[in-house]
Amino acid sequence: MRVDPADPRDLSADGLRIAIVTAIFNSPITSGLMDGARDYLEEANAEEVLVVEAPGAFELPLLAQRLAGQGYDAVVCLGAVIEGDTDHYEHVAHRASEGLMRVQLDTGVPVAFGILTVRNVEDAIVRSKPGPENKGREAAIAAVMAARALQALE
DSSP states (O other): OOOBTTBOTTOOOBTOEEEEEEEOTTHHHHHHHHHHHHHHHHHTTBSEEEEEEESSGGGHHHHHHHHHTTTOSEEEEEEEEEOOSSTHHHHHHHHHHHHHHHHHHHHOOOEEEEEEEESSHHHHHHHHSSSTTOHHHHHHHHHHHHHHHHHHHO
């Protein structure tokens, strides 16, 4: 099934339990991502949507791992890592992405990568605004698509 992320009307989350883990660091940005993800999952009729807060992007893999082990069909991880004056940005972004991939491969539960890794706040704001191009929404769509693909393989 091909789904256009801007118009995923044919993709149902009916019967799926989805967790959203949102980093509260950079909350003006991440709250927009979370709203986009939650709105989509409600539109797609997810059976359950659990929202959990993480301190920052670096902690997302640990929480995703715990949730993947609790029977969720997918975990949507959201955060915003914005480049600054030091190389901290690169370490956090790299380790968070590696960690989320590892959780997904180790558990067999889809973990959607909804962490913005941007060079400036303006780019983050654009990507977290309401609407079909909200990156939290796109991450939720990817999570549902991956969960459905795994179900189809069973």
